[in-house]
Amino acid sequence: DTGVSQNPRHKITKRGQNVTFRCDPISEHNRLYWYRQTLGQGPEFLTYFQNEAQLEKSRLLSDRFSAERPKGSFSTLEIQRTEQGDSAMYLCASSPGLTALRADTQYFGPGTRLTVL
């Protein structure tokens, strides 16, 4: 079990460019979440997948944001036409799902820090 991994760890881009981040969840975790965290704040929920189905999206996820999890394993988060306000840490988390025997704890990856110039 290697934990949740995210790539790249850092991304600097110019305003207007598109960026894509990747998240590899813990193997066999069927739930995957994306959050965004700005300095001094707690993470804000963006979207959630159960296997390959995107089941919930936050109002924070504007039309410029899209996320996929094509085979129910890794996920990508794309931001089109980046704006300076998109600068943040983008966190991915995965969880095994709630069962009678365990709570559905989300395990977070190290994050991708995006800076939009």
Added chain:
Amino acid sequence: ELKVEQNPLFLSMQEGKNYTIYCNYSTTSDRLYWYRQDPGKSLESLFVLLSNGAVKQEGRLMASLDTKARLSTLHITAAVHDLSATYFCAPTSKRGSQGNLIFGKGTKLSVKP
């Protein structure tokens, strides 16, 4: 819409002292999590509280949940420097939800010798 409020937002403690962090949330939730975040790092799960009256303890940290009051507490006993970090509480967004978490702003704890 669920709102989460943590108090205090900043806490400076001396080693060996006790203190409590409070987490209030505005609407009913299935369960509540506590996470720790060190500077520049990701979040580490500490506790999950599933029912009213739940209490979990790990080392010098103890978390409790009162669902009727919509209140969770994180109690720190005999603080040590290693506990310096930011602590977040996060209830799930609504009852029966798939589990997306709503985080408080966090309590930045600094333990001084």
